[in-house]
Amino acid sequence: MAIKRVGLQTVKLSNPPSIISGATIVGPKEGEGPLKEYFDLILEDDMWGQESFEKAEAKIQEEAIKLAISKANLSPNDIQYLFSGDLLNQIISSSYTARQLEIPYFGLYGACSTMTESLSLGAMIIDGGFADKVVCATSSHFSSAERQFRFPLEYGSQRPFTSQWTVTGAGATVLSATGNGPYITYITTGKIKDYGIKDANNMGGAMAPAAIDTISQHFKDTGYSPKDYDLIITGDLALVGKRILLDLMKREGYDLSEVYSDCGLKIFDGEKQDTHAGGSGCGCAAVVFNGYIYKEMLKRNLNRVLLVATGALHSPLSILQGESIPAIAHAVTIDNLVE
Amino acid sequence: MDKMTNKDYQKFVEEKIPKPIYLKNAINAFLIGGLICTLGQVIRNILFSYNLDEKTVAIGTSIILIFLGSLLTGLGIYDKIGKHGGAGATVPITGFANSIVSPAMEFKREGFIFGVAARMFIIAGPVLVYGVGSSVIMGILYIILTKR
């Protein structure tokens, strides 16, 4: 009997794991954005002394994880599992990071939804009694993602208005069976939604249905409504996705306008920084969560947050073959108080 | 949401997308494209002043413009011209040079065979394939049509 299940897609954690530390490292552009004071380390050079953008990304992820572990006064030996993923082919940044850290490792691919995918799995493993301390992490890098998914950096093309800017950065969270919170209390795991959007420059449009489905399912499963939250924040729907989500959620009977935000819109100043629709990438939800949300929760400015990281699970190949973009969203409730 | 068909949703999304600033983009493309062509004309006239024939001048102009496009790409300037000029930077022959140099630079870390040399043509390759292919067909058509 799966006694922890609530409704169709949600689990309620009976021993909610506590977030005991969070760390963020971001690139220079993110460090000029509106959330700059929330980040632990802002790089001056996004190569960080490495010889390739891929190596730089792996280093950013590794250092973010080490920082999170040391902030919790632990060492990598104390961590029983590492859940991490990134955007690169065969999630190499995460695997090279795990090689350095020597922590038992589950590599995840959830594209930009990886932060809540890793938090979901990490929290369930702890609640299930399989571990006391785990790390959940993810990273992305503008230049490594750009060369894999789009055009070369020096190619003189214009970015469409719907396009998003991949965040350079990594975020890591240490979860523990014991601690003073904030706690992970509910997990709603998303289903793939695909409404036939084929334009890889419009990921917000492709991912919005997945977020809508997961958020409304979360309300149905738990009986909560938007007013029970201080903040409901999606991963990287950005400008286009936000418009779609707010409108369609209203049609579902939920008015989110008071509590809704999006990590992709929070991290950049779209006007000044010329990021078009907003930020994206695994690192987007990771640094906004481990920087802004976590710190605001510790200050008790936010007490109950629904974090819904969203992922567009296409590949450059599937786009060339004219296939539509499968999208996913995983929701995690983070509470300062447990019932 | 469940009642929405894919078509309905796609139509809904189209309404939510901000529209490009058509006029501003067109003016920028006109100015940048026009300026690059004017520069081409300057080079042409200079070459003509050395008493070269038409064919040599045409080839020389192309080579010089391609050199300039390559240099500006290497210096990290051409992508900024492209950001503002759009098609005004893509369509001239300097844009063709940019499309060759930018992937060549980008993939240096993957080596000089499978990186630089192999990736050099990811954008320009199709241009050569269709250009050379269709021009040969043109030549053959000319023979067929003039034989009768």
Added chain:
Amino acid sequence: MEYLKAFLVGGSICVIGQIILDRTKLTPAHILVGFLIIGVILGGIGWYEPLVKFGEAGATVPISGFGYTLSRGSIEGAKAKGIIGAFTGGLEAAAGGIAAAILFGYIMAVVSNPKTKD
């Protein structure tokens, strides 16, 4: 005067490309290939020639001018050497540009590194 003509003709060709980019989902690579093929065809049927006479560099510098060079070379080759000329003429005419792009591209790749956009 010829500068103005080059500016107007070249600018207009680029504007057509920009309108297609903004109104459709086509990428710059589609535009390059499309304009090139149009140049080859218009060059082949003799309609690009007047534009070159009028706009000079305004018509030869855009990628459609590269197509025009290819097809004119191929047809001239066909006139002079028959079927073999149709095969060799186009590339012969465009060889300078292609060789320059390959050489300069390689040199730039060796001496410079891509920079992150800001």
